[in-house]
Amino acid sequence: MWNHTEVTRQLKIQYPIIQAPMAGSTTPELVSAVSNGGGLGSIGAGYYSPEKLAEDIRNTKAITDQPFSVNLFVPEYNEVTSTQIDRMKEILTPYYEEFNIEPDMPTIDKDDTFDQLVQIIIDENIKICSFTFGIPDPVTVKKLKKAGVTLIGCATTVDEAILNEQAGMDMVVAQGFEAGGHRGSFVQTALRSSVGTMSLVPQIKDKVTIPVIAAGGIMDGRGLYAGLKLGADAAQMGTAFLTTKESAAPKIHKEAILNSTEADTVLTRSFSGKYARGIRNRFIDEMDWHQEDILPYPFQNQMTKKIRSKAAAEGKSDILHLWSGQSVRLSRDVEAGELLMDIVNQVNKILRNENYHK
């Protein structure tokens, strides 16, 4: 059977389909719908407080008894000067004024939130944890492994995949250039890399022994099956689930994806300080003039956060971060469970055709 792979066996799920942990857009309803349907739902806890994560886990457990994962952002500590902050404040002033709000001032984010989130994962007996923006420190890896947690890393180049394996990750997501939202790159030489999924998956597969999860541009049964044949043991899909009924993405975000075409997305650092793929809009275009002044993550993210919340609330899609992958024409406005079953049925149909033509 096509649906039994190393990933489904290790994660104890039925189908090799992982809902990408889209920080800010997952809900207990989305995560449980995917897990109840036989895939792996993922809580995108990248921006969560410990309280919010505990609450989301409890609410998810209340509506599924199937495995689901939690995704964390590996913290990093960049420096900024007050001059840099003042300059960005000046650049963003037209947007603060447009929404009649006070500027967000960035805080130095050096706290123990990450450690607290890890402890909640252990305490709540979550058995799958994935990471974005790097590899956690060895103490954290050891602690999670001791608690029996399966660890999933993310790579945008072969070197990053090898580093994930060496650090003890049990599986690695091969995130192709087509993927929506933040790129998971964490090695200096990979930050400007742009390797497509078709190219990345087999090259990573040849250099690691841990299972590979294909991501980037995959939205349906054709993409899932292609990913498996490239050497992956599962496919991770974000944009496909972002437009489902259960996703927390604002209506204007879903509509933008449903009405876009394949060449409408670009990479931008302007929202968060890290490269992410989204649908090009006025904010991205206007900020293009200020690329030298973009603050490193998480400072840029903090300074644009209030602007984006207001943009979402007031339906201004020209200012909102419209994260999206490149396969937007395949997006659908359906329930997550229906999407999942359609993907499974599409693969079954491909297999039936194969046998028919033999």
Added chain:
Amino acid sequence: MWNHTEVTRQLKIQYPIIQAPMAGSTTPELVSAVSNGGGLGSIGAGYYSPEKLAEDIRNTKAITDQPFSVNLFVPEYNEVTSTQIDRMKEILTPYYEEFNIEPDMPTIDKDDTFDQLVQIIIDENIKICSFTFGIPDPVTVKKLKKAGVTLIGCATTVDEAILNEQAGMDMVVAQGFEAGGHRGSFVQTALRSSVGTMSLVPQIKDKVTIPVIAAGGIMDGRGLYAGLKLGADAAQMGTAFLTTKESAAPKIHKEAILNSTEADTVLTRSFSGKYARGIRNRFIDEMDWHQEDILPYPFQNQMTKKIRSKAAAEGKSDILHLWSGQSVRLSRDVEAGELLMDIVNQVNKILRNENYHK
């Protein structure tokens, strides 16, 4: 059988494998090796004179009785001023001096070479013709169709694929962002597009009725099979054949590909005036400072031609155009026929595993 598709039936070939028409790097030996092996060899005649094309066709026919194709560049007429030319001459002077050569001065390329090449295709009874950089004029399309020639276009976006179908192309190559060499984009809005193969193939397949050929990042049986499952009826491979014994690429070019990694290629306009993917080197880096002054194709190409010939002759890979796709780690130094059979055997093995697990 996996190897019978709409493309193999129409082109009368055994396997859905097309050797990409790499202008400047194909030889009668390469083209015939691929066609004799059951794939489709392609003469990259983009830069050819009528005499050279006639010679290549005769030499190819002498060593294969199987179908092969000829690829042409659709001509375009850009304008440059003498001030622009003088500026580029100044920028390129260090390279002219490095090789102790006189500057190439561009000529206005408005002649009837394209029409002569088309006539040779008809006279020599070539039955497959592909195009890069656009769609030929309706008179040419009609003339070729009347002669029974199957026409293959190239698209980097869905809109370009639709335009190809509307213009009467019989098949269309979906060229993903991973692809090496020149991007075939010809619609203004597609010139900066960057859609990966995994994303492009199914989105094009859903919008045209003509067969789709997947290209970009495909180097082995895994990629071929994945491309077919995404909805393509064949795969086109360039970089995979560029390092074979029969290819005309200089030794330093082949070695650069064989020794590179997936993140080493970039898009550049500096060699030809059009975006093309190649391995980053000193010329690309140095010319990055002069992007505003790059001349439109074919002028930039003409002004760098002699520099690149010298770089090839003197083994200077830091100046040569090292065209390459992103899947360089899969490149091999073998004969083209052996590569072709390995790809076929790899797909057969994938299918045997599939049946074994059922």
